[in-house]
């Protein structure tokens with residue numbers, strides 16, 4: 494469950510470490526580490542202030558759904574994203590075309606986080622390559638418009654846009670990552686972005702193969 498962890502200080506290294514642990518030797522994605530990565534990111538979001546509360550609340554809600562499966566009686570089926578997809582599809586536990594008796598399947602829940610991971614990848618890449626005076630709010634909304642926003646209704650897009658406006662400037666933003674001087678953050682981002690991108694690609698291919706990219 495999302496415990497007091499979310500109140501602790503964010504550290505980019507920790508998120509990097511969890512995403513490193515995500516991939517098995519045969520490139521399966523471990524759900525436990527995937528959700529741990531998201532927990533770390535939620536900590537970051539919480540440290541930015543209550544304006545982001547509606548976003549972190551939704552992320553925590555989704556993390557908790559997945560953790561409940563992971564620790565539930567069929568937890569062994571949820572060890573990797575690959576095994577989860579197979580198990581839920583084989584047992585008809587996914588609403589495929591419209592919301593029905595399985596509105597909170599692991600597959601549809603993870604898909605929401607997966608789409609947000611693409612936003613993260615685009616945003617962090619912009620942050621990494623930006624100049625000192627670049628605006629985080631612009632980088633954030635560009636990344637959002639290229640990815641996640643397509644899946645959000647107008648009202649959510651509007652609220653997200655308003656929240657982006659109060660993001661701290663680049664120097665303060667890099668500082669909250671608790672890595673050290675900006676050059677060090679940039680170097681760490683150089684390590685983190687490809688990792689995040691690989692986890693994203695593997696999940697994307699799996700979902701595309703199984704026709705799961707539009708789950709309601």
Ligand SMILES: CCCCCCCCCCCCC/C=C/[C@@H](O)[C@H](COP(=O)(O)O)NC(=O)CCCCCCCCCCCCCCC
Pocket residue numbers: 505534535537538547548551552605606608609612633637641649653660670709
């Ligand atoms: C750094 C600034 C953070 C800005 C976050 C950008 C993402 C904006 C997402 C806006 C989501 C609004 C909340 C509602 C979402 C739901 O409607 C929607 C659909 O769910 P449903 O189908 O169950 O109804 N949910 C979602 O799309 C999932 C959103 C999950 C967002 C998690 C965002 C975590 C951000 C972490 C920030 C880390 C910053 C990087 C630091 C290294």
